[in-house]
Amino acid sequence: MNISRRGALKVAALGAVAATGVREAEARERPVPPEDATGMLYDSTLCIGCKACVAACRRANELTLERDSTLYDDSVDLTGHTANIIKLHQGDEGYAFVKQQCMHCVDPACASACMMGSFQKRENGIVTWVPDKCIGCRYCQIACPFDVPKFEWDSPLPRMVKCQMCLDKAGGQEPGQLRDGVDPACCEVCPREAVIYGDYEELKAEAQARLDANPERYNPRVYGLDDLGGTQVLYLAPAGVEFSDLGLPEYGPESVPHTPVGLQHKIYKGFVAPVALYAVLAGLTWRSRRQADAEAGQEVAT
Numbered sequence: 001m002n003i004s005r006r007g008a009l010k011v012a013a014l015g016a017v018a019a020t021g022v023r024e025a026e027a028r029e030r031p032v033p034p035e036d037a038t039g040m041l042y043d044s045t046l047c048i049g050c051k052a053c054v055a056a057c058r059r060a061n062e063l064t065l066e067r068d069s070t071l072y073d074d075s076v077d078l079t080g081h082t083a084n085i086i087k088l089h090q091g092d093e094g095y096a097f098v099k100q101q102c103m104h105c106v107d108p109a110c111a112s113a114c115m116m117g118s119f120q121k122r123e124n125g126i127v128t129w130v131p132d133k134c135i136g137c138r139y140c141q142i143a144c145p146f147d148v149p150k151f152e153w154d155s156p157l158p159r160m161v162k163c164q165m166c167l168d169k170a171g172g173q174e175p176g177q178l179r180d181g182v183d184p185a186c187c188e189v190c191p192r193e194a195v196i197y198g199d200y201e202e203l204k205a206e207a208q209a210r211l212d213a214n215p216e217r218y219n220p221r222v223y224g225l226d227d228l229g230g231t232q233v234l235y236l237a238p239a240g241v242e243f244s245d246l247g248l249p250e251y252g253p254e255s256v257p258h259t260p261v262g263l264q265h266k267i268y269k270g271f272v273a274p275v276a277l278y279a280v281l282a283g284l285t286w287r288s289r290r291q292a293d294a295e296a297g298q299e300v301a302t
């Protein structure tokens, strides 16, 4: 059987990728939040939908309204103009508000998808966007299971807009660090303390304490403890309201980056898939070589 040098190189490269896939899958463990992780707890039963947090977030992030309205902040979805919105769910059991923003995933799909390393899991486990590295491919936007990062389409120097937990911009610290001793703007202004900022472990304990103290008030689950690999923004919902009603996906405990690695592991297990692929490639090469030889023979005969 003849196989070209280019074909041989291609097969060798495929083998190397396959081997890497196996090694990565074997090495990858489920990430956990760092020891000093911070986060947020949003309690939908306390939120009155005043949107003070939306306005404060816009100011803190130097974002402008998409419409020229001075009356009311009427954003209906996350866009390149807003990193934080409040939505209203109305169902048979009544209504509930929900705050939508970056979840600061424990195993962030945006950071996995970004080939330039522009999305990074940083100090305290906060996920940030580094402008200098971004080429605007928007893979992060496609990868995020919460549909969070948004591109600033109408800016000459566009950003990927998302919550960065109010990083310090005014100085006093290294640029891009968390604000020292100051809560994020949305938590600072909330008149009901419906959203609070703090140590991740303490927030987990606080969420559980609220469920234990008032079981009739709440959906009995804390969203984010296990969902999609865990998130550093946790949610409590009113009794009778499902998290999916609030737009929070119920995809189970595996993170998005963990799933393809697990899938690779299955595909490459026992090297069955690479060997099968090699056989198909070799078969195609042999068939095209035979066809070329037959055509050459016909030309000589005529």
Ligand code: SF4
Pocket (backbone or CB within 6 Å): 053, 056, 057, 058, 060, 061, 083, 084, 101, 162, 163, 164, 165, 166, 184, 185, 186, 187
């Ligand atoms: S932490 Fe800051 S950036 Fe994030 S939603 Fe709150 S105000 Fe906006």
Ligand code: SF4
Pocket (backbone or CB within 6 Å): 101, 102, 103, 104, 105, 108, 109, 110, 111, 127, 143, 144, 145, 146, 147, 148, 149, 162
């Ligand atoms: S919610 Fe989306 S943008 Fe935020 S950390 Fe998770 S994957 Fe990244």
Ligand code: SF4
Pocket (backbone or CB within 6 Å): 046, 047, 048, 049, 050, 051, 052, 053, 054, 086, 097, 099, 189, 190, 191, 192, 193, 194, 195
């Ligand atoms: S400021 Fe607080 S109460 Fe008002 S909409 Fe935001 S989270 Fe809800």
